[in-house]
Amino acid sequence: MLALIVAVAHNRVIGKDNTLIWHLPNDLKFFKEKTTGHVIIMGRKTFESLPFLLPNREHWVITKDKGFDAPEGVRIFHSPEAVAEAAKDLDAAYVIGGAQIYEAFLPFVDVMHITEVDHTFEGDAFFPEFDASQFEIVETIEGTVDEKNKYPHKFVTYKRK
Numbered sequence: 001m002l003a004l005i006v007a008v009a010h011n012r013v014i015g016k017d018n019t020l021i022w023h024l025p026n027d028l029k030f031f032k033e034k035t036t037g038h039v040i041i042m043g044r045k046t047f048e049s050l051p052f053l054l055p056n057r058e059h060w061v062i063t064k065d066k067g068f069d070a071p072e073g074v075r076i077f078h079s080p081e082a083v084a085e086a087a088k089d090l091d092a093a094y095v096i097g098g099a100q101i102y103e104a105f106l107p108f109v110d111v112m113h114i115t116e117v118d119h120t121f122e123g124d125a126f127f128p129e130f131d132a133s134q135f136e137i138v139e140t141i142e143g144t145v146d147e148k149n150k151y152p153h154k155f156v157t158y159k160r161k
């Protein structure tokens with residue numbers, strides 16, 4: 001099963017200057033709960049934006065660079081199709097970004113976990129428009145706004161019909 005996980009601002013922004021913009025510990029916790037123990041799939045830019053390899057997750061990185069030098073344990077792919085083929089027998093694999101990779105994987109994902117952040121941010125990376133009629137919302141959880149989680153947010157799970 002191939003899933004996608006993303007946090008999206010009101011104006012579809014997901015990042016700026018190859019970093020995340022907002023800090024929402026609730027979302028980081030959600031991301032960790034969902035992805036731990038599973039394969040995580042990402043573009044080369046998102047991979048390079050990680051401060052370190054995320055524990056207890058197998059990293060799959062997509063790049064056109066045939067000579068890409070990855071740390072030990074990181075699996076390299078050169079097309080979304082090759083990733084989709086390799087992931088098809090896994091219980092769950094999570095596409096974790098960024099913009100180019102979300103766009104490329106939209107046709108392949110069965111489930112999307114979208115943290116909808118109800119705030120507008122300036123950015124340069126955007127989550128693509130998708131055809132909502134192809135998905136149904138199977139869960140919506142309101143996030144708790146508090147001192148550490150300043151922006152209203154909800155965790156919405158979309159399943160392909």
Ligand SMILES: NC(=O)c1ccc[n+]([C@@H]2O[C@H](COP(=O)([O-])OP(=O)(O)OC[C@H]3O[C@@H](n4cnc5c(N)ncnc54)[C@H](OP(=O)(O)O)[C@@H]3O)[C@@H](O)[C@H]2O)c1
Pocket residue numbers: 005006007008013014015016017018019020042043044045046047049062063064065077078079080096097098099100101102104125
């Ligand atoms: N809010 C969120 O949940 C979230 C999550 C993740 C990332 N982000 C943000 O998203 C932004 C990064 O997104 P991005 O679109 O710039 O980069 P990206 O999708 O992370 O990576 C793009 C790279 O992936 C490779 N690639 C893309 N399509 C390919 C294909 N068809 N075949 C082979 N390789 C392919 C290329 O690598 P090469 O150039 O090496 O060939 C390309 O430069 C950052 O701001 C990051 O913080 C946000």
